[in-house]
Amino acid sequence: MKVFSRAQIREIEKNGFSQGIPALRMMENAGAAMAKCIKENFPESEYKYVAVVCGKGNNGGDGFVIARKLCESGYKIAVILTHGKPVTQESDEMFMRLRDLNVTVIDLDIETERSAKIIGGVDLIVDAIFGIGFSGQPDKNTALIFKLMNSSKAKIVSVDIPSGVDCDNAYVDSLCVKANLTATPIGLKRAQVLYPAAEYSGKVKTVNIGLPPACYEGVENEMYTLDLNNISEFFKPRKPDANKGDFGKALIFAGSYEMPGAAVMAANAAVNSGAGLVTLAFPDKAYCAVASKVTEPVLLPLKSNESGRFSMSACESAKEKIASADVILIGCGMGVDSDTKEFFKSVLLQAKCPVIIDADGINILSSCIDILREVTAPLVLTPHPGEAARLLDTDALIIQSSRLDSVRKICEMTDAVTVLKGSGTLVCSKTDEAVFINTLGNPGMATGGSGDVLAGLLASFVGQKLPLNEAAISAVFVHALAGDEVKEKYSLMGVTPSRIIEQLPLTLKYLE
Numbered sequence: 001m002k003v004f005s006r007a008q009i010r011e012i013e014k015n016g017f018s019q020g021i022p023a024l025r026m027m028e029n030a031g032a033a034m035a036k037c038i039k040e041n042f043p044e045s046e047y048k049y050v051a052v053v054c055g056k057g058n059n060g061g062d063g064f065v066i067a068r069k070l071c072e073s074g075y076k077i078a079v080i081l082t083h084g085k086p087v088t089q090e091s092d093e094m095f096m097r098l099r100d101l102n103v104t105v106i107d108l109d110i111e112t113e114r115s116a117k118i119i120g121g122v123d124l125i126v127d128a129i130f131g132i133g134f135s136g137q138p139d140k141n142t143a144l145i146f147k148l149m150n151s152s153k154a155k156i157v158s159v160d161i162p163s164g165v166d167c168d169n170a171y172v173d174s175l176c177v178k179a180n181l182t183a184t185p186i187g188l189k190r191a192q193v194l195y196p197a198a199e200y201s202g203k204v205k206t207v208n209i210g211l212p213p214a215c216y217e218g219v220e221n222e223m224y225t226l227d228l229n230n231i232s233e234f235f236k237p238r239k240p241d242a243n244k245g246d247f248g249k250a251l252i253f254a255g256s257y258e259m260p261g262a263a264v265m266a267a268n269a270a271v272n273s274g275a276g277l278v279t280l281a282f283p284d285k286a287y288c289a290v291a292s293k294v295t296e297p298v299l300l301p302l303k304s305n306e307s308g309r310f311s312m313s314a315c316e317s318a319k320e321k322i323a324s325a326d327v328i329l330i331g332c333g334m335g336v337d338s339d340t341k342e343f344f345k346s347v348l349l350q351a352k353c354p355v356i357i358d359a360d361g362i363n364i365l366s367s368c369i370d371i372l373r374e375v376t377a378p379l380v381l382t383p384h385p386g387e388a389a390r391l392l393d394t395d396a397l398i399i400q401s402s403r404l405d406s407v408r409k410i411c412e413m414t415d416a417v418t419v420l421k422g423s424g425t426l427v428c429s430k431t432d433e434a435v436f437i438n439t440l441g442n443p444g445m446a447t448g449g450s451g452d453v454l455a456g457l458l459a460s461f462v463g464q465k466l467p468l469n470e471a472a473i474s475a476v477f478v479h480a481l482a483g484d485e486v487k488e489k490y491s492l493m494g495v496t497p498s499r500i501i502e503q504l505p506l507t508l509k510y511l512e
Contacts, residue, residue: 001206002216003188003223003437006132006167012186015215026209027058027090031065033207034183035073038066038126038157041181041205044074047123047155053145055129055163056083061091062159063128064098070126071101078104078118082129082145108141119148127177128159132167132189137174146175158182161189162200170194171401178202185209190223193437194403195423223404223435228510231477234470235511247276248463251325252297252456253318253347254332255282257308260289262333262359262452265497269456270329271296272504273478275463279325281318283310309335315346322350328377329459331361332452340364351377354462357416358382358455366390372414379416380468382455388420404435417468419458421451425476429469436473441480442487444495453497454479457504482507 004012016026052067054060064079064086071077079098084107086092098105108115119125127149129142138146146164149156156179161167164176167189182192182201185208191197192204239246250270255263260282267280278297282290283304291299300321302314315322322328328351334340344364348355348371355377357365362383365371369391372379385396391410392399399406400422407420411428420426423443427436457479461471482503486495489503 001188001225001227002221003190003193003225004186004219005190005222008219008221009132009167009186009189011219012211012215015217015219016211019212019215021211024090024093027061027094028065029209030185030207031062031094032069033185033209034062034159035066035069037183037205037207038070038124039073042124042155042157047075049076049122050124050126051078051080051118051122051154052126053080053082053119053129053149054086056081056085056087056091057131057133058088058091059128059131059159059163060086061088061094062131063126064091064094066126066128066159067103068094068098068101071103078106078122080115080118080145081105081107082141084109108145112144115145116148119145119152119154122152122154125149125152125154125156126159127156127163127179129163129177131160134164135166138164138176143175146177150178155180156202158201160184161191165191165197165200167191170197170403172197172200176200181205183207186211188225190404193223193225193424193439196400198424221434223437225437225439226473226477228481231474232511234466234474237512244276247274248326248460248465249277249279249324250275250459250463251279251281251318251321251328252332252459253281253310253328253330254334254452255286255290256310256333256335257283257285257304258335259333260286260293261449263290264293265449265452265501266329266332266456266459267294267297268501269453269504270460270463272501273457273460273508275460279321281321283308283314305337305339307335307337309337309340310343312339312342315343315350318347319350322347323352325351325353327354327356327459327462329356329358329455331358331364332455334360336360336363341368345371348375348377351375354378354380354468356380356382356455356459356462359387359451362387363390369413378468379414380419380458380462380472381410381414381416382419382421382451382458383410384421384451407435417472419472419476421454425480427469427472427476429472432469436476438476438480440477441483442492442495444487444492445480445483445500447496449497450483450500453500478504478507478511
């Protein structure tokens with residue numbers, strides 16, 4: 001599904017006008033569709049008393065249509081005007097159509113206390129104050145109504161986008177409405193999928209307002225989500241006479257004496273997601289911890305330094321494996337010191353196959369970024385916000401407030417397919433102008449080891465000959481879907497990396 005910016009939505013609306021759809025008809029269609037969505041999710045039998053809070057622009061006009069439609073369906077409606085009478089021709093017309101209905105209309109400026117009492121006493125609040133055009137800070141009246149709405153026990157439905165949220169931004173830097181549900185016409189907006197702003201939208205429902213497909217033609221898309229049907233198209237049926245070489249030789253450099261589990265989880269994730277042959281290379285001081293936890297991978301213990309990490313000279317023992325690998329994963333639980341830095345550089349410069357750089361591999365790369373000029377292997381980077389901040393020489397808060405720009409910058413700087421992990425993981429590639437955003441997953445996955453599972457899954461898919469961008473998108477999607485299935489099977493707090501690994505074979509059945 002496409003995710004649109006403010007400018008793209010405006011362009012689609014303009015195309016609708018060009019197709020002969022009057023602005024008033026578009027507003028009627030939008031309001032009617034959103035009213036239907038509200039009725040389906042908040043039935044009149046349970047949410048009889050409704051406050052529709054309307055601004056003075058076209059978003060308020062949508063609110064007036066919703067108020068009329070809900071009133072006709074038996075809801076008891078009070079309309080609260082936050083900035084006086086409507087100022088656009090279309091919204092004024094929709095306001096006038098309320099005259100003959102049993103709808104209470106209140107001006108917030110004139111009857112502030114009454115407005116507050118109504119908002120505090122209704123079952124449902126419809127937020128139709130601002131639409132996608134909002135930016136900056138709310139004024140005094142607006143801030144007051146936001147506080148009243150958010151402190152009410154009523155459920156909140158936002159029209160198009162929660163008021164106070166900038167349509168194009170992930171970062172929310174002012175007071176805004178926090179909705180339980182957002183009914184959004186035309187398509188998803190960036191702030192509805194980019195965190196932390198997405199949290200304010202609650203559940204998002206896209207509604208059909210009758211725009212013909214031609215309205216979307218020529219509108220360049222920069223972001224999209226995918227579903228299971230899209231992902232399954234990346235995977236081809238396995239031939240009956242296939243052998244393990246057809247599904248990739250994955251070489252994983254991971255772990256240390258202090259973090260052997262990272263190597264175990266990455267390797268087991270690769271095995272459980274269909275890799276043909278997995279070789280796990282790890283510091284020999286971690287042998288007992290690693291060998292007792294893996295069965296299917298080939299073990300390649302390498303010389304350790306005094307800290308139980310890869311020795312500087314360990315790469316020499318892995319030369320043949322590096323040369324014959326179909327994909328290399330490096331960095332999970334590896335640690336950062338002078339030895340691992342030299343080891344990392346050596347692997348990277350020798351590699352000819354795709355290399356996935358994760359965790360400490362990214363931390364090392366951020367200190368020697370110029371090495372990329374000498375690297376010939378295709379790369380995939382999988383940073384979390386802190387690692388991304390090191391790559392871009394900034395801080396994690398900046399990364400989180402501008403995730404879309406950040407993933408693009410890393411992709412441009414490194415020429416690598418980039419997976420920016422976190423809520424709403426982003427995948428960016430120079431070969432695809434649009435950025436993929438993952439809308440699956442849950443907070444239970446925010447735990448140590450989850451990234452190692454994703455890295456192993458990604459190595460498996462690359463080894464199975466998926467193009468790097470498709471492999472990254474698929475790994476992110478499958479990882480998140482497996483995490484959601486684990487949550488349903490156990491609990492949110494019961495989501496662990498090991499359980500996600502166990503779930504992978506069942507989740508992958510959807511792709512066969």
